């Protein structure tokens with residue numbers, strides 16, 4: 001499942017997630033764009049527990065999508081700023097990113 005970015009059909013502002021009113025022009029009509037790829041702008045690991053076993057760490061990254069808006073994605077491996085990632089929604093509708 002791909003992520004939908006919303007673009008105001010009146011002024012071209014892009015948003016994620018969707019809102020009812022465009023914050024720039026007050027428009028209410030949107031076209032949906034697939035956001036399949038992006039570039040990591042910030043990455044962090046959230047430690048689930050203290051210790052030397054890092055296998056349970058949750059990796060989170062801010063990803064600038066091709067369409068413009070930045071989304072926060074979960075990853076199963078560490079990434080660094082500047083890495084290109086692919087984006088998708090998992091079965092729980094969470095945004096997940098994968099390097100490459």
Ligand SMILES: [Zn+2]
Pocket residue numbers: 008009010011012013022023024025026027
């Ligand atoms: Zn607008």
